[in-house]
Amino acid sequence: MFNNQQIMDLPKHSDISFKPLADKALLHTQLNWLAFYIPLIGVLIAVCYFNETFANNAQTYLLIGVPILVVISMLYNMLGIKLQGVAVRSHDIVFKKGIIWQQVTILPLARVQHIEIHRGPIERKLDLASLKLFSAGGVSADLQISGLTHDDCKNIRQFVQSYRQENTCPELEFADE
C-alpha cells in the first residue's frame, strides 16, 4: 500500500514563479484575432450590401453585436495572455494557461522527443515565435507556447538539447519552420 508520507524536499510546482510571455505577445494575439474578424466583417458588409432584406433585419443587431464581440475577445485575449506563464527548471519545463480551465503542465526534459519552432508572418514581424514540445504518446504537442521571443525559443531549444546530451538520452528531433 502506498504511504503518503511528507517528503520535505519534494519540489512543489505550486511554488514556481512563472515568467510572463513577451511584451508583444498580446499584440500578436490581437492581430491574429483581427485577421479572423476583418474578413468576417467584410463578408457581413457584402451580404448586407447585396441582400437588402437581410440588411433590414440584421443591420442593427450586427452594428451592436459585432463591436461587442470584438471588444469581448480583445479583453479575453488580454486576460488569457496575462494568465499564461512559462518556467524552465533544471529538469523540466512548466507552462500555465487558461481562463476558465486553468492548466499547469509539467514536461520533464528527459521525456522530450521532438521540438518545433514555428514563425508565422506576424510573428516574424514582431520577432516572436511559437515553441512546440512533443513527448511520446500525445495526440498533439504536449506543450505549445505562443508569444515567446525568437531568442527565448532558441535558448529553450538549446537548453533541452544540452540537457539531453549531458544525460545521454536518445537522439532528439528538431524542426524549424
Place this chain on the structure above:
Amino acid sequence: MNSATTDEQTRTLHWQKVSSWALLYFVVHFSVRFIKDGLLNLLPMLVVFVTQVENKLFWAQVAGAIALVSLLVYSFLYFLNFRFCISDENEILLKKGVFKKERITLSFARVQNVNVAEPFYFIPVNLVNCIVDAAGSVSQEVVLPGLTKDYAQQIRKQIFAFKAQQQETKLDEQSETDITENSLRISNKEIAKFGLMSNMAILAIAALAPFINMLIDFLEKEIVSKVEGFYQQELGIMANAATFAMITLIAMLVLMAVMLSVTMSLIRFYNFELYFKGQKFKRIAGLLERHQLSMSMDKVQSIVIKQNLMGRILKRFTVECLQASSGGAIAGVAAKKNKQTLVLPVLSAEKVDSVCQWIYPWFNSKKLAFKRAERALLYKNLAFYALFPSALVFGFCFITETNSLISLGVLAVFSGLVILSYQRYGYYLHEDNGRFYMVVRKGMIGVHYRVFELYKAQSARGISTYLMRKSGLKSLYIQLASGFAFMPYIKQQDADFIIDFTIKQIESDTRSWM
C-alpha cells in the same frame, strides 16, 4: 553520397534472397492491401460501372483478369527485388520496391519485438515470416517472409542477445534462479466468448457502409418479400406477415454479426498460448496464421484491464499490455494494427490477478483501495449531463405539445448513467520495493483500469476552474506513452502531490522508460 558508397564498399554485406515460397506471401500481402486500401479508392469507378456499363459480367471478368495479372506480375517483381542482409554492425538492411526502390536500415538497438508468424500457406513447407518491429518516434516494421523456422529463431536470438548485451547491468541484477516460467492457455470455447464481448462485427459492418443502400434494397427485394410470402403461405399468417418478416430479418442479421464476431475472434486467438519468463511475454495464437508475439516487460508502458457490458454478463475481462505509441491516436491504432499490443482476451477475475501478478507481484484487484472523486463532480455532471438535457427535452415536449413525462424519463436515465460514471472514477497509489505504481479506474456500465509505473509517465497536468479552486479541488491528467490517465475532481493537495511526485519519479529514475 560518396561517403555512403565508400562506407558500403568497406563493409562486406551479404545480401540474401528470400525463399521462392515467399512469392506466396507477397501475393497474399498485396491482395489484402488491395482489398483494404485500393477498393475504397476504386469506389467511384465501381459506381460508374454499376450504373453506366451494360455488359457487366463481361467487363467484370476483364477487370478481374487484369487485376489478377497485375497483382501476380507486381508480386513477382517485388519478390525479385526483395533482398535483406544482417550486417556485422548489428543492423538489418532491406532493399525492396518495384517502381519506388526503398532501402531500410534498422539498427538492432531500435528493435522492440521480433515476432515469428506461421501463416497457413507456409505450414506444408515449414516456413515462417519473421516480423521485426521498431517503435520510436516513427513506427516501422520489417517483414522477412519465407524463412526457415530455425533461421528466424536465429535472427531473433541474435537481436535479443545484442539488446541483452546493451542492458547487461540490468540482467546481472536478476539471478537465474529467479526466472520461472508462467504460462496460460485459453480454450477456444472461451475465445468464442471474446467474439461476443468484442465489437469486431461492427468493423465488418462499417466496411459495408458504402454499400448499405444497395444492401437494404437487396435484402428488401430478395429476403423480406420471400420470408413474408413464407409466413403468408406456409403458416397462414396474413395480417402481420410483413412485421414478422422484418423481425426475422433483424434477428438473422444480429445472429450473423455475432457469428462473424466469434469467427473473427477464433481466427485471431485460436489455440491461445501465453508464456512469461524472465520479464518477457511470448504469445502464440491464430488460426490462419500462427502469430508469435514477444514483448519485453520494459517496453510495456501501461496495462489496461477492461470489462464491457457483455464482459460483465459473462464475468470476463480483457487485459491489454500497451507499448509506446508515439505520434498520437493514429499511431496508437497503428500500434494495435501492427500487433504491438499484447491482448489477453476473456480472462476471469482470478486469471486477471494471476497474470498481472507475473508483472506486478503486489497486484490484487480485491485489495485495491481506490480513492474516489469528490462529490462536486457528481453535482456538476448531474447539472450538465442530466438536468440540462432533460430541461431541453421538456422544452421540446412543451413546444410540440407531446407528453412532457418523457423529460422525466430522460432525467432518470441520464442521472443513473452519471451516478454510475461517478462511482467508477477512482485512483490508487502503491509502493512496492521502492517502485511506485498508480491504478486509475473509470467507466460507466463497464469498467476500465489502467495500471502503470509512475516513472514511465511523459508529462503531468493539473486542471481547475474557478469554482474548483474555491472548493480546493483539481483534476489530474497524466500523459503516458500509451494513452493517458485522467482523474477528475480530487483534493487539490492530493493532485499537487501526485503531480510533484510523478515528476520527481520521472526525473530521478535513471531506468530507461522505452
